[in-house]
Amino acid sequence: MIAVRIMSPEGEERFRNYIHNLRADPSTLRPDLNEEPFSSEFSPRVLIDETNVLSSKMRLAEYLQECFKRAGLRREDVFGRRGLWTWLAYIWFDQLAPIKSNTGMRAITEDAKYICSSDYRDYYRHLVAGPYMIYSLHGPDNSRIFLYNPVYEHNDFIEQFASRQFIISHRNIVEAISWLYLNPVNNEPRRGAQSRNRPGNIRRFVRLIQQFELTYDVYTMSPDQILDLLPAEFNEWRPGR
Amino acid sequence: MKRTFNYTGRQKIKRERISINFIRVNGSVVSFALDRLDLDDLNLPSNARVYVEAYYRTELKRFDFGTVSNRSNPPSCDLTDLAYSENLKFRVIVVDTASGKILAHADGISPEASAERKSILPVEFKDLGNEIWRVEYEGDGQAPILCINNRITNIQNIASQDSQFLIYVYPAVIREILTHMVFVDNVDSTTEPSTDWHGDWLRFIRQLRVEPPETLNKENDNFDNERSLQWINRAVEAFCNTHSTKFQEYLQRLQEEKQ
Numbered sequence: 001m002i003a004v005r006i007m008s009p010e011g012e013e014r015f016r017n018y019i020h021n022l023r024a025d026p027s028t029l030r031p032d033l034n035e036e037p038f039s040s041e042f043s044p045r046v047l048i049d050e051t052n053v054l055s056s057k058m059r060l061a062e063y064l065q066e067c068f069k070r071a072g073l074r075r076e077d078v079f080g081r082r083g084l085w086t087w088l089a090y091i092w093f094d095q096l097a098p099i100k101s102n103t104g105m106r107a108i109t110e111d112a113k114y115i116c117s118s119d120y121r122d123y124y125r126h127l128v129a130g131p132y133m134i135y136s137l138h139g140p141d142n143s144r145i146f147l148y149n150p151v152y153e154h155n156d157f158i159e160q161f162a163s164r165q166f167i168i169s170h171r172n173i174v175e176a177i178s179w180l181y182l183n184p185v186n187n188e189p190r191r192g193a194q195s196r197n198r199p200g201n202i203r204r205f206v207r208l209i210q211q212f213e214l215t216y217d218v219y220t221m222s223p224d225q226i227l228d229l230l231p232a233e234f235n236e237w238r239p240g241r
Numbered sequence: 242m243k244r245t246f247n248y249t250g251r252q253k254i255k256r257e258r259i260s261i262n263f264i265r266v267n268g269s270v271v272s273f274a275l276d277r278l279d280l281d282d283l284n285l286p287s288n289a290r291v292y293v294e295a296y297y298r299t300e301l302k303r304f305d306f307g308t309v310s311n312r313s314n315p316p317s318c319d320l321t322d323l324a325y326s327e328n329l330k331f332r333v334i335v336v337d338t339a340s341g342k343i344l345a346h347a348d349g350i351s352p353e354a355s356a357e358r359k360s361i362l363p364v365e366f367k368d369l370g371n372e373i374w375r376v377e378y379e380g381d382g383q384a385p386i387l388c389i390n391n392r393i394t395n396i397q398n399i400a401s402q403d404s405q406f407l408i409y410v411y412p413a414v415i416r417e418i419l420t421h422m423v424f425v426d427n428v429d430s431t432t433e434p435s436t437d438w439h440g441d442w443l444r445f446i447r448q449l450r451v452e453p454p455e456t457l458n459k460e461n462d463n464f465d466n467e468r469s470l471q472w473i474n475r476a477v478e479a480f481c482n483t484h485s486t487k488f489q490e491y492l493q494r495l496q497e498e499k500q
Contacts, residue, residue, distance in 0.1 A: 043395050043398035043399065043402065043403075044398075044399075044402065044403060070497075072403075072404055072405070072490055072491070072494050074322070074486070074490070075324065076300075076321075076322055076323055076324040076326075077324075077402060079299070079300075079324030079325065080324050080325050123298070133299055137299055165296070165298055165299065168299055169296065169298075169299050169300065169301035170301065214251075214343070215251070215342060215343060216341050216342060216343065217292075217334065217336040217341050217342070217343055219292075219294075219303055220336070220341065221341065225341075
């Protein structure tokens with residue numbers, strides 16, 4: 001077990017350099033950033049198991065929720081603490097950027113997946129902060145559609161929905177999204193939902209909700225009422241079709 | 242040129258018709274006050290509902306301010322359960338409840354700049370010997386300052402984040418300050434007191450939906466010791482109720498530790 005820390009700007013810079021160097025040289029050694037001035041212990045003390053195998057985004061979010069709850073922390077106490085999320089990505093980096101068996105290289109993507117951005121347009125992309133943010137807002141049932149895949153992979157549901165403040169902050173819209181696109185048998189997205197061409201795909205849903213937002217008081221609508229506003233192209237996705 | 246569509250005829254409520262202010266304790270945002278909302282001349286139906294939403298990024302909380310013709314404050318304007326409270330923006334919408342359509346709106350409202358940085362209880366960390374905290378009346382106009390002992394390790398983080406600290410210390414601080422106001426200072430008016438910080442604290446307590454008695458002026462014939470003490474108790478109780486989640490979390494932690 002290790003006590004959670006907050007990454008300082010100096011630590012963030014070192015971590016960023018490490019990620020950049022890894023892209024060119026997979027043998028780059030990871031710097032030790034678990035000491036001052038690169039990081040400082042988070043208060044109140046939160047213990048996590050850095051060796052915990054995080055089998056999915058859902059498992060990651062559940063685990064963090066348990067740890068924070070044990071420490072008496074609420075989501076609003078940890079949201080926006082960029083250094084915390086960056087440090088967590090640092091400590092779990094082997095799982096967030098695993099070595100690919102076919103190339104022996106790490107699967108590293110953009111910096112914002114590991115270094116938590118202050119820009120709201122990137123914040124949700126962080127591989128630790130993003131899943132926790134969704135889970136803590138919407139609970140296990142309505143988070144499944146976003147958190148079904150491995151911790152190291154981003155997905156289109158997070159990209160399309162979590163990036164839009166109006167959508168991700170409305171529980172009823174998120175519930176409607178789950179009703180439409182989650183396959184309850186395997187708790188994964190229904191096939192074709194992410195297709196750009198199929199009628200009633202997730203991009204069409206976003207576009208229509210953005211129109212409804214201007215006209216209707218969506219906040220007071222039930223998920224059923226939101227689905228009722230959708231045109232016929234969504235019929236094949238409706239629950240109980 | 243940016244083009245927008247407005248097929249439903251919803252009206253825009255101009256910014257100058259609205260005044261929203263943050264209420265702060267210990268420098269942190271705890272709630273807000275809708276000090277002004279002028280819907281006159283907009284020809285809105287009298288029974289349309291008025292809502293104010295606080296939002297930022299993933300955070301969203303709605304407050305019901307009654308109807309156009311019968312405006313009322315919600316039971317609480319608490320913002321402590323929202324993250325990024327310093328960055329919150331506000332949206333005012335007027336809704337036709339029958340059709341669910343938005344009739345008028347104002348978006349992206351920031352709290353008034355003048356009130357934005359004003360804290361009614363500044364905090365100072367200093368050596369207090371063996372005391373944990375103390376209220377000193379050495380601010381502007383002998384306004385209260387909460388002094389916290391800097392000999393305690395990590396006290397700045399504890400004071401700003403620890404729920405246990407909040408539920409133990411702040412109710413006692415509020416009781417002490419209100420008692421000082423009434424029984425040591427003397428509040429010459431409950432509506433327009435001559436001491437600025439008295440006005441700030443009366444406003445804060447009103448935000449907790451606790452109205453003062455007829456007078457808090459000891460020199461007034463109608464001054465009532467008992468009623469004044471009751472007002473202080475109700476204010477402390479309302480503050481604790483506003484932070485009931487912190488209290489419940491603390492109880493749960495105690496139970497878990499016991500098991």
